[in-house]
Amino acid sequence: MKKRPSIQSALSNLSGKRAWGAARDLGSIFFLEIGEPLARPGLPKTHGEWHFLFECCYWRFETSDKVIVGSDDDQRFIDNVFETLDLGSLESAEVSGPSHDLLIRFSSGIIFRTFSTSAQATNLPTTARQVSPTPIPTPPATRTTRAAA
Numbered sequence: 724m725k726k727r728p729s730i731q732s733a734l735s736n737l738s739g740k741r742a743w744g745a746a747r748d749l750g751s752i753f754f755l756e757i758g759e760p761l762a763r764p765g766l767p768k769t770h771g772e773w774h775f776l777f778e779c780c781y782w783r784f785e786t787s788d789k790v791i792v793g794s795d796d797d798q799r800f801i802d803n804v805f806e807t808l809d810l811g812s813l814e815s816a817e818v819s820g821p822s823h824d825l826l827i828r829f830s831s832g833i834i835f836r837t838f839s840t841s842a843q844a845t846n847l848p849t850t851a852r853q854v855s856p857t858p859i860p861t862p863p864a865t866r867t868t869r870a871a872a
Contacts, residue, residue: 730823734816737773742810742829744771747801751794752778757813780837784808791833808833 758772811830
């Protein structure tokens, strides 16, 4: 069986790729596209080389001096921010312990973070919680990843 790359290794492959298409789904769940748009014959929506789904976690977009939008904001506010959000390309991405928080820096100066607010959820054994991006079956050309705490 082929060994899956580490999270950090997979994230390092995203450097320099354009981020686009932030779109809220239900509540604060949202999608983010990274990389070139890939046509999917027969399907109405175009996705990036990497198609991220952020769910079951707290998150925020920020700059060095302000929070732009976060997971607890009003859904209409999130939608309005996402309509004009210009992230540029991904500069760096890292996962840090002990709660597997995600930090992504973009060329626009915007930073995206996911984070846990629960010691109980953070301290569960690895087998009892999802701690790494989980691929979701998609057409072969697109990689969909779910990030959850």
